[in-house]
Amino acid sequence: MKKKVLATIMATAMSVSMLVGCGGSGAADTTAATDATDATEATADTADDTGAAPAADGEAITVGFAQVGHESDWRTASTNSVKAALSSENGIDLQFVDCDNDSAAQLEAVRNFIEQDVDYIVIDPIVSTGWDTVLTEADDAGIPVIVIDRTIDDSDKYVSWVGSEFTNEGLAAGAWLKAYAEAKGIKELNILEITGTTGSSAEIGRTKGFHQFVDSEGWKLLDSQTGDFTQEGGQKVMESYCKSYAGKFNVVICQNDNEAFGAIDAMKAAGVSYGVDGDVIVISFDACTAGLQKVLDKEINADFQCNPLQGPDCLKIIQALQGGQTVEKQTFMEEPWFVSEDVLKDISYKNNSGKDVTEPLIVVDKATVDEAY
Numbered sequence: 001m002k003k004k005v006l007a008t009i010m011a012t013a014m015s016v017s018m019l020v021g022c023g024g025s026g027a028a029d030t031t032a033a034t035d036a037t038d039a040t041e042a043t044a045d046t047a048d049d050t051g052a053a054p055a056a057d058g059e060a061i062t063v064g065f066a067q068v069g070h071e072s073d074w075r076t077a078s079t080n081s082v083k084a085a086l087s088s089e090n091g092i093d094l095q096f097v098d099c100d101n102d103s104a105a106q107l108e109a110v111r112n113f114i115e116q117d118v119d120y121i122v123i124d125p126i127v128s129t130g131w132d133t134v135l136t137e138a139d140d141a142g143i144p145v146i147v148i149d150r151t152i153d154d155s156d157k158y159v160s161w162v163g164s165e166f167t168n169e170g171l172a173a174g175a176w177l178k179a180y181a182e183a184k185g186i187k188e189l190n191i192l193e194i195t196g197t198t199g200s201s202a203e204i205g206r207t208k209g210f211h212q213f214v215d216s217e218g219w220k221l222l223d224s225q226t227g228d229f230t231q232e233g234g235q236k237v238m239e240s241y242c243k244s245y246a247g248k249f250n251v252v253i254c255q256n257d258n259e260a261f262g263a264i265d266a267m268k269a270a271g272v273s274y275g276v277d278g279d280v281i282v283i284s285f286d287a288c289t290a291g292l293q294k295v296l297d298k299e300i301n302a303d304f305q306c307n308p309l310q311g312p313d314c315l316k317i318i319q320a321l322q323g324g325q326t327v328e329k330q331t332f333m334e335e336p337w338f339v340s341e342d343v344l345k346d347i348s349y350k351n352n353s354g355k356d357v358t359e360p361l362i363v364v365d366k367a368t369v370d371e372a373y
Helices: 006-013 038-046 073-085 103-116 132-140 166-184 201-217 231-244 257-270 289-296 311-322 366-371
Strands: 061-067 092-098 120-123 145-148 160-163 190-195 220-226 251-254 281-286 302-305 330-332 337-339 346-350 356-363
Touching: 061 073, 061 103, 061 311, 073 092, 073 257, 073 289, 073 311, 092 103, 103 120, 103 132, 120 311, 132 145, 145 311, 160 311, 166 201, 166 251, 166 281, 166 302, 166 337, 166 346, 190 201, 190 231, 201 220, 220 231, 231 251, 231 257, 251 257, 257 281, 257 289, 281 289, 289 302, 289 337, 289 366
Parallel strands: 061 092, 061 120, 120 145, 145 160, 160 330, 190 220, 190 251, 251 281, 281 302, 337 356
Antiparallel strands: 302 337, 346 356
């Protein structure tokens, strides 16, 4: 069903204004994901009863989705969100590939989509580089590419990206730790870090943001190792840390909830007290349901959300392109910050766009957990 006129649509879509700044709570400098494109309203007259803009020949719109894998609760929520939005009920024939954290497999999946002559390709890139050649191939084939979650740094041959400002997540974590330590009278911070998959934009951004505070505040970073965003990885790294740095650390920062779950299991086994009123402050990212339950249970002190529900925005972008409309080049998800204690009302910091922001902190209760993804 592929319509080569989409190449023209893609070229038009590339002529857009870039959004600046983002992060945190949806305060200034943030465009909510639900505002991904005002232009989608223009497609309403061409949409079918499900809300999707139908193909010109009446066939379903074919979309190939190359997902990172299934390594975490966050990833499962992301996959389910895209599948629910890009469904047959919405006029979409979705071809889904779980790439199992294999970059070569992901490139192959995208090339297969190009060979299949799909109408659109959605990619959540495992790593941020190595994409220029295959995206050029998609561009030459007239297939618009939508990128979600992680970013692509070595090519701009995609029509739109929807995701999180990872550096702001790291900055917010650093700002919270600084303010929390001051409020609690903690004079010295000795930190162990468990990072995400090396080379992923989430790992790069969160590390960059948090390390700005490590450097500016003179905190001691004892060690940093990757847990690959998995519970098994987080537990393995933390088991090693508990042996190598016994009694020497009072902060553990994990770059997603699943790593934090593994780190908590390792600290339990080693007899290390952690969380609220424990010897070790635990910081996490993602704020999935199970993560927020740990915050409610006072096992995680602070959890910084990374919103995985990008599926509806993918559908809106496809609708807009089907209608010949332009779309934003970037859309940042709206994301709050969650804490276990009512010690701080908000945090202030200079975000990645250089703007001074003050953002609220949400103390987790049962309703918060029940409403989480």
